[in-house]
Amino acid sequence: MIEEIANDILSNLHPITVHFPIALLTVSVLFEVLSAFTNVSSFKITAKWTFLTGYVSLLLVLGTGLLAVNGPYANFNEKSAELLTYHKAAAFISISLFGVLLLWRFFNRLEVPEKKSSLMIYLLVSILSVSVMSFGGHTGGLMVYKHAVGIHPQDSEVELE
Numbered sequence: 001m002i003e004e005i006a007n008d009i010l011s012n013l014h015p016i017t018v019h020f021p022i023a024l025l026t027v028s029v030l031f032e033v034l035s036a037f038t039n040v041s042s043f044k045i046t047a048k049w050t051f052l053t054g055y056v057s058l059l060l061v062l063g064t065g066l067l068a069v070n071g072p073y074a075n076f077n078e079k080s081a082e083l084l085t086y087h088k089a090a091a092f093i094s095i096s097l098f099g100v101l102l103l104w105r106f107f108n109r110l111e112v113p114e115k116k117s118s119l120m121i122y123l124l125v126s127i128l129s130v131s132v133m134s135f136g137g138h139t140g141g142l143m144v145y146k147h148a149v150g151i152h153p154q155d156s157e158v159e160l161e
Contacts, residue, residue, distance in 0.1 A: 014061065021061050028126075031043045031047035033123060055102055058094075074149065075150070087139040094136060
């Protein structure tokens with residue numbers, strides 16, 4: 001009984017937490033773009049803090065994903081296993097790209113570059129990072145909603161009264 005509850009909690013951490021970095025990092029990039037074209041200081045502040053919070057949550061989500069993929073409800077068929085390969089690749093690529101952006105910020109006092117050419121490169125890498133992360137979210141959604149990965153068999157049967 002306790003083991004089943006623990007398995008349920010561990011298996012559900014990934015779907016519970018996965019939306020935070022997607023939202024935060026996407027909003028961060030949106031505010032970076034707005035800031036670049038309007039020079040509104042509150043946009044810069046919002047972008048910085050949503051980026052930092054989003055990156056920390058991305059690290060946590062990576063951990064919960066690794067727990068889920070090795071969990072008791074990780075029921076993969078051939079197609080979902082292929083999707084998992086793409087999902088993992090997107091996760092590691094996006095966390096690496098966002099990591100490069102974090103290092104870039106770190107060496108620039110947590111700010112984005114001010115020089116126009118550097119700022120445009122930073123924004124392009126940011127947009128690429130969000131795109132790769134979104135692809136990872138898409139493949140994760142396909143695994144769950146199309147191939148029922150992570151759904152326990154007893155939960156997928158509806159009893160009619």
